[in-house]
Amino acid sequence: MSTLLEVSGISVTFDGFRAINNLSFRIGTAEMRAIIGPNGAGKTTFMDIVTGKTRPDEGRVIWGEKSINLLKMNESQIARAGIGRKFQRPTVFEDQTVLENLVMALKKTRTPLSVLGYRRSSDDIDRVEALADEIGLRAELPRKSGELAHGQKQWLEIGMLLAQEPRLLLVDEPAAGMSPAEREHTTALLVEAAKTRAVVVVEHDMEFVRRLNCKVTVFHEGSVLAEGSLDHVTANQHVIDVYLGR
Amino acid sequence: MQKPFFIRNPSVMIFVALLAAFTIGVTILSQGFGIDVISTSMVKTLGKTLCLCLIALAMDLVWGYTGILSLGHFAFFGLGGYMVGMWLMYERTKAIVVNSLAEAPLPPTPNEIREGIGTQIFGVVGGAEIPPIWVFADSLTMQLALVVLIPGILAFVFGWLAFRSRVTGVYLSILTQAMTLALALYLFQNDSGLRGNNGLSGLQNIPGAEGVPQSELSVYFLWASALALGLGYVLAAWIVGGKFGSVIRGIRDDEARVRFLGYHVESYKLFIFTVTAIIAAIAGALYYPQAGIINPAEMAPIASIYLAVWVAIGGRGRLYGAVIGAGFVSLVSTWFTGGQAPDIPLGFYTVKWVDWWLVLLGLSFVLVTLFAPKGIGGLFDLISGRIAPNRHGADLGPGMGSLREQEAEK
Numbered sequence: 001m002s003t004l005l006e007v008s009g010i011s012v013t014f015d016g017f018r019a020i021n022n023l024s025f026r027i028g029t030a031e032m033r034a035i036i037g038p039n040g041a042g043k044t045t046f047m048d049i050v051t052g053k054t055r056p057d058e059g060r061v062i063w064g065e066k067s068i069n070l071l072k073m074n075e076s077q078i079a080r081a082g083i084g085r086k087f088q089r090p091t092v093f094e095d096q097t098v099l100e101n102l103v104m105a106l107k108k109t110r111t112p113l114s115v116l117g118y119r120r121s122s123d124d125i126d127r128v129e130a131l132a133d134e135i136g137l138r139a140e141l142p143r144k145s146g147e148l149a150h151g152q153k154q155w156l157e158i159g160m161l162l163a164q165e166p167r168l169l170l171v172d173e174p175a176a177g178m179s180p181a182e183r184e185h186t187t188a189l190l191v192e193a194a195k196t197r198a199v200v201v202v203e204h205d206m207e208f209v210r211r212l213n214c215k216v217t218v219f220h221e222g223s224v225l226a227e228g229s230l231d232h233v234t235a236n237q238h239v240i241d242v243y244l245g246r
Numbered sequence: 247m248q249k250p251f252f253i254r255n256p257s258v259m260i261f262v263a264l265l266a267a268f269t270i271g272v273t274i275l276s277q278g279f280g281i282d283v284i285s286t287s288m289v290k291t292l293g294k295t296l297c298l299c300l301i302a303l304a305m306d307l308v309w310g311y312t313g314i315l316s317l318g319h320f321a322f323f324g325l326g327g328y329m330v331g332m333w334l335m336y337e338r339t340k341a342i343v344v345n346s347l348a349e350a351p352l353p354p355t356p357n358e359i360r361e362g363i364g365t366q367i368f369g370v371v372g373g374a375e376i377p378p379i380w381v382f383a384d385s386l387t388m389q390l391a392l393v394v395l396i397p398g399i400l401a402f403v404f405g406w407l408a409f410r411s412r413v414t415g416v417y418l419s420i421l422t423q424a425m426t427l428a429l430a431l432y433l434f435q436n437d438s439g440l441r442g443n444n445g446l447s448g449l450q451n452i453p454g455a456e457g458v459p460q461s462e463l464s465v466y467f468l469w470a471s472a473l474a475l476g477l478g479y480v481l482a483a484w485i486v487g488g489k490f491g492s493v494i495r496g497i498r499d500d501e502a503r504v505r506f507l508g509y510h511v512e513s514y515k516l517f518i519f520t521v522t523a524i525i526a527a528i529a530g531a532l533y534y535p536q537a538g539i540i541n542p543a544e545m546a547p548i549a550s551i552y553l554a555v556w557v558a559i560g561g562r563g564r565l566y567g568a569v570i571g572a573g574f575v576s577l578v579s580t581w582f583t584g585g586q587a588p589d590i591p592l593g594f595y596t597v598k599w600v601d602w603w604l605v606l607l608g609l610s611f612v613l614v615t616l617f618a619p620k621g622i623g624g625l626f627d628l629i630s631g632r633i634a635p636n637r638h639g640a641d642l643g644p645g646m647g648s649l650r651e652q653e654a655e656k
Contacts (some may be wrong), residue, residue, distance in 0.1 A: 051506060074506075076508050079507060093500065118488060164508065
């Protein structure tokens, strides 16, 4: 499998605190990966670096077949290159309808002038409706997304991610605050997405990670502590000491 | 597929119809064309108010929709006024100079005319030379183009520098204040080339229309202002109605999220900042020929703060709210400060509205912000029944974690 994203030797320091310490990570084009680790292990900072929000002090972040240097690009360019990100707390545009949220996320030219002249075509509506079916929000399309339940907002955000048609999805704690039934639906959505693209899930909940049934990377103090199947890493004595044992 | 623009936006049709009715009504009641119920000065006040409504519309786009609290849009308004004022003053002075020189035994040379104009216009600031920035002042077309270009370029450059550095929130507001203050202070200087604190005057006299009485001219300007406001409203409704509106409201509510969706937030801000600066400049270009005089005090920072107050009182985030706010507050302000409001004798003290009006305005601004954040425009929600139900903190929707009452009332 060819490599989609390769992060090598990145380090970043905030006010003397080393959030990321010589971290390397790679993921293939159609792969699911879970990242686990204790609080402060650098999981969110890692995502910030990949999406361009934070600049590392050193290291390289290489993207795609053409080996593009992501560190030279800003957030919106990286998003357009095909990296989608879901935040920990659901961030949808609460003042706008589910339909408007999804239409905004659809993969289209993003320059102001082309957006100004944009008209919804029936193709776009079909695409949005198909997505809404997938995330179980078909009936909620005309509602304001602020009115949705917490789990539905999480799905809407996943739907917006899928609408962007990214090649890599970075998903931060998708199952936080969800009921067991909602978790199952979320798992199904992510597993389905990982068939055609790379998905990186940061999660605390081991049960959820187990259901994703994928390779696991354990972060600790800003670098990779262990990598492999869930059973393999949970058997690792280091991992037990720093993370599971507590 | 989408329905046609006007069907999707019934408020636009209602607004345009009301504006047309207002304009026709004023014309019928005017001194110039109608039955002489409304005085010429009142027609001018109404025409100027329409221009203020237009700049309020621009403010609503940039603040109410995009979330950029610009406190500098009156700088663009003033610049627009100066650009058109230069032509008005130059051409009128030229006519006067040519007239007076016509009695001389020899016909005047072009150079003599230029010198005459220079002395006439700039004598008051101790100069006689026509400054280089007046190079296009004899061409109406060029000056009208400059109405759009100068504020547009200034807004573009300023916005590019500010947004590129990701200056947001109150820091951006302070920066825009600094811009308008710097511009006003520069124009106050006698050698700025725009007559310092004297400003440009006599702008109500339109060159080439000497035979038309002010009573008729005022109605023409009212029409032009109404047309500009109507077009501005349709343009603004079109901008905010579609996906572009979605994106800028997204920027207002969560800028980082829009960025991660792949939109270059800075370009959008720059676009809206520049477009609204141009709208403000056009409003200014129509305002000052009706006011008759422009000076740098018009660009003082306080003017732009008033603008924010109008939009807040009218209801930001909805276009008609801005128009209502600007129209209502500026007309009430004219009434109070014009000495028409009756004084209130309290026995020990007499409340004179000329002094107390600002206190009242400030108080209503505070009250609106605290208790009616939707402003006057929010009253329309009462009529259309679009009011947030009072559920005493319970969930609005069926699911857990839905928007709570206090969130919905934001």
